[in-house]
Amino acid sequence: MDFQLSFHGAAQNVTGSRYLLSANGQNLLVDCGLYQEHNLKERNWRDFPFPPDKLNAVLLTHAHLDHCGLLPRLVKAGFKGPVYCTAPTADIARIVLLDCARINEEDAEFKRRRHEQEGRTPKYKELPLYTEEEAREVFPLLTPCKYNEKIDLGGGLAVEFCEIGHILGASFLRVFVSQKGATRTIVFSGDVGRKQMPILRDPAPIGEADYLVLESTYGNRIHSPQQDIPKALATIINQTCERGGNLIIPSFAIERTQDLLYFLSLLHSQDMIPRLPIFVDSPMAVKVSMIFKRYPDLYDRETKELARAFRGANTSLIHTQADSKAINHIRGTAIIIAGSGMCTGGRIKHHLTHNIEDIANTILYDGYQASNTMGLHNKDCAPID
Template sequence: MVPASCRILPAMAISLQFLGAAGGVTGSQFLLTVGDRRVLVDCGLFQGGMDEIARNRMAFSYDPDGVHAVLLTHAHNDHIGRLPALVRAGYAGPVFATDATTDLAQIVLLDSAKLQAHAAARWARHHPEAAQAGESEAAVNEIEMATIAERAERPPHLRTETHAPLFDEKDVRRTIGLVKPVAYSTVSPIVPGVEATFHDAGHILGSAIIELRARDPDGAEMTIVFSGDLGRPNTPILRDPTPLTTADVVVVESTYGDREHSPGSQAVDELMGVVNDVAKEGGVLLIPAFAIGRTQEVIWVLDDLVRRGRVPRLPLFVDSPMACEANDVYLRHPDAYDAETAALLASGDSTLVYPGQECTPSVAASKAIIGSPRP
């Protein structure tokens, strides 16, 4: 477990602070200071913990206006979900990300703003007196602890009295307007003394391993690599993560670092068996999947199984407006595909579109699935 504001670099005018994803797996946020320049890598939402609402509403531990650049590894909420809140708080500098990450981030953040607005409105309906009294004003308190070590062992207790959204759609559009697109394997100047190279991370479309090269005012140099979330080798659609061989410091995700995963081929065989069993019994197969990344992989695998004659062609409903929008983004970025998917696309076969698949862009369309005829 890494203390939240631990400096791990040698004695020079370069420091690195862990402001999220330390002692947990969400809220990714790292602040690199080089001389008088500050660069933020990711600005993610805390998710899943008992204090997630309060933690997301705590003031940033730095002056947003004092940050000079933000870099994004990929478009999942635990890596980008607080960025519009940072912009609302005063950040107006550049945001560096790949084109695909930008396209997906717009979908994710607009959806988040919509959900927050709905949640706030629902709370106000159920608590009209508190809402009229102005209880939406932010008030997040933290019980003080004596040392950083104590914080690392026992997270602080947080209390929030706010039910207002962190940001709205206008904040999201302002955020997207700050993006400076970057290409893979291209050295990009970020601020004086810092340059970055984005490498393919193979996690979701547009995901990147960020290699930062920093030089302090005295001329001392350091290479720091942020892995972001890493994809597994030999997964569908995307290229494998780019291997890097040199760095002074590596900040690496380790969510599943203590687990051994079964081979991908085993998971495909298990899915094939389940689909065939459901088809034989005339049943319905429900596959819960993350809207971005996992849904597209499932579609790819099912299409591949149908094409090879290993499962019958059954009706497929993508029952998620966000997943449907993400599918469109995936189709717009064939430059990110691995060799197998690119070759299939060149032959006229789009493996990201299952034959006859239907998307549900509305609640009514989702409800209509119940009455759809069985094969």
């Protein structure tokens, strides 16, 4: 069996997933993600170490930025093939790519104005990594696939997308390479979800594989059982209430925010926490939650569980910056869920500014914090999971 597999990201670090599989004269790129570690971000500007116009297809495991965030640059560099993924992944990718482009354009404009005010000529021109227009160039290439159906890629190659939990639409990939009457299976795990988590079904068994490319973000730890999460969350909320503080949760817009709302709804229904005002201050999280409602067939609980979390009288979905800033004037304990999850941007930064110095407040991280991000630097805390 003759094929080559090379690693161009997420090797010796967590983010920037890019794996190139070359076989039978075909070139498949598994994921095309952003580097998000602060000390590695300059790699996002480098030329690709392979010719994008020679790629036959991209196989996308899911729509987190560290797996899909460089697709606009890949297309700009000449890629014109299909981007195979599940339908929910395609829907979410459109949102996160536009959001990333908008943030990059705003950051570039902010730097330009600052340099202009300071009378400085920067070493490099203030340009965004890519624009919203360039992000939209990816959309026609997104090719939705169903779970558990083998897709013929031509040239003796095929792929099957299988449920892996993690976020809505996420997959592990079975890639089949056939040569001279023999077939080998290469499994790319993508990001592996946990069992018995709310909303989504458990990951499907990977089964047999000749080769396995496995993520290991949490490979050095054992997670607490899912049933321990609500109890731990209730303890933190009640302790914060006793101090008269706010609970600030830097949260990822995809999956983590929806899980949090489910847990908060559960705790309220069981009278384990008081009915506090909950603010979801993340426009992207609100948009993604609307996508969740399109795919009830992928839930492990009925659609009403998520819908109930969003209909709660004490839950406010914040859209405008003015409403976001108004939260800072509210008196009494509140739960504020805002992006970004690693505190690298978004509205969480101004919520931290207004709350971090008050020892009555609690900051609760609900996901991975990459090295050299603000989230990691703030994380002088005790793990609960």
